[in-house]
Amino acid sequence: GESVGLHLPTLSVQEGDNSIINCAYSNSASDxxxxxxxxxxxxxxxxxxxxxxxxxxxxxxxxxxxxxxxxHLSLQIAATQPGDSAVYFCAxxxxxxxxxxxxxxxxxxxxxx
Amino acid sequence: NAGVTQTPKFQVLKTGQSMTLQxxxxxxxxxxxxxxxxxGMGLRLIHYSVGAGITDQGEVPNGYNVSRSxxxxxxxxxxxxxxxxTSVYFCASRRGGNTEAFFGQGTRLTVV
Numbered sequence: 583g584e585s586v587g588l589h590l591p592t593l594s595v596q597e598g599d600n601s602i603i604n605c606a607y608s609n610s611a612s613d614x615x616x617x618x619x620x621x622x623x624x625x626x627x628x629x630x631x632x633x634x635x636x637x638x639x640x641x642x643x644x645x646x647x648x649x650x651x652x653x654h655l656s657l658q659i660a661a662t663q664p665g666d667s668a669v670y671f672c673a674x675x676x677x678x679x680x681x682x683x684x685x686x687x688x689x690x691x692x693x694x695x
Numbered sequence: 696n697a698g699v700t701q702t703p704k705f706q707v708l709k710t711g712q713s714m715t716l717q718x719x720x721x722x723x724x725x726x727x728x729x730x731x732x733x734x735g736m737g738l739r740l741i742h743y744s745v746g747a748g749i750t751d752q753g754e755v756p757n758g759y760n761v762s763r764s765x766x767x768x769x770x771x772x773x774x775x776x777x778x779x780x781t782s783v784y785f786c787a788s789r790r791g792g793n794t795e796a797f798f799g800q801g802t803r804l805t806v807v
Contacts, residue, residue, distance in 0.1 A: 590734075625699075625785050625798030626738070668734045671737060673721055682753070683796065685738040686731075 583680045586683045594692045601659040602690060603689050612674035616647060616683070628636035629657070629670075659691075667693045697721050701786050701799035708806045716771040716802050718786030720764065725791040727769040728753070729761065732801075733780040744769055745791065745799040776806045 595601045607615065618626035632639040632646045633686050635651075639646050645658040655672050669688045676682045702717045705793050710771065729744035740753030744763040758780060760772040769788075773780060789796040 589786055616794050623800075625787075626796075627798070629797040631794040681792070682740065682743070683728075683794075684740070687735060689738040 590689075592690045592692065594694060595662045596634045596694050597662060597664060599662055601657075601662045601666065601691055603659075603670050603672075603691065605655040605657075606653060607672070607674055607686075609654060609674055609676065609684070610630075610653070611677060613677040613681075614675040615646070615655050616675060617644075617646060618671045618672040618673060620671065620688070622668075626671060631675075644686055662693050664690075664693050664695060666693055681683075699786055699788055699797050699799040701784075701802050703802060704800065706802060706804050708804065709775070710776060710778060710806060712752075712776050714773050714776065716773075716786075716804075718769045718771065718799060719767050720769075720786075720788040720797070721767065722788060722790075722797065723766060724788035725726075725766070726796075727763065727788045728784065729759070729769070729771045730785045730787065731755065731780075732785060734784050736762055741771065743785075773804075776804075778806045780804065781806045 614631050616631040617629040619629050620626040630641045632648050637648050643660045647656045669690050672687050673683050673685045673690045699720045722730050725746050729741040730738040732738050739755050742761040744750045747766050750761050782800050786799045787796040
C-alpha cells in the first residue's frame with residue numbers, strides 16, 4: 583500500500599547550521615512530493631513541492647531533493663533559525679481523480695540557540 | 696481573506712454523544728478535506744470533497760459523516776463519539792490540481 587515515512591523523529595540543530603530532514607516513500611505513482619511545516623498549536627503550512635520528474639527544487643532558504651531510484655526525499659534548510667523549530671511532514675500527491683495527499687508521520691526540528 | 700476557519704477550537708464529549716465540527720473557507724477552493732492527527736501517526740484522511748454535492752471516504756472514515764452543500768462549508772459529524780476519536784482534527788482546502796493545501800487551526804477533541 584501507499585506509505586510515506588521519515589527516518590528521524592527528532593532532529594536537533596545548532597542555530598546557523600544547515601538542517602536536513604529525510605523522508606522515504608513507497609508510492610511510485612505520485613506526481614508531486616510536498617513538504618509542510620507545523621508549528622505548535624497550528625495547522626500545517628505548505629513549504630515547497632517538487633514534481634516527480636525533477637530531482638531538485640530550491641526555494642527561499644530551502645531545497646528539496648528527490649531521488650526516485652531509492653524513493654527518498656529530503657528537505658534542506660540553510661542557516662537554520664529559531665523560527666524553523668517545528669514538525670516537518672513530507673507528503674505525496676497521487677495522480678488522477680481527487681489527487682489524494684498522503685502525509686508521513688513527521689520529524690521534529692529543534693533549533694539550539 | 697480569513698482562509699480556513701474551524702470551530703470549535705476545543706471540545707469535550709461524553710461517549711455516545713454526537714456533534715458537528717464546522718469548517719469554512721473563503722478562497723473558493725474546490726477541494727476540501729478532513730484529517731485527524733494523532734501522536735506519532737501524522738495526518739490521516741477522514742473524508743474529502745471535490746466540489747459541492749460530492750464527497751468520498753478517506754483512510755479512516757468510520758464513525759464520521761460529511762456533507763458539502765456549498766463550496767464554502769464542509770462540516771464533519773461524529774455520529775456517536777468514542778474515546779478512540781480523541782484527536783486533533785484539521786480541515787484543509789486547496790484549488791483543484793494544486794499541491795498547496797491551506798489548513799485551519801484545528802479542533803482538539805477529547806471523548807471521555
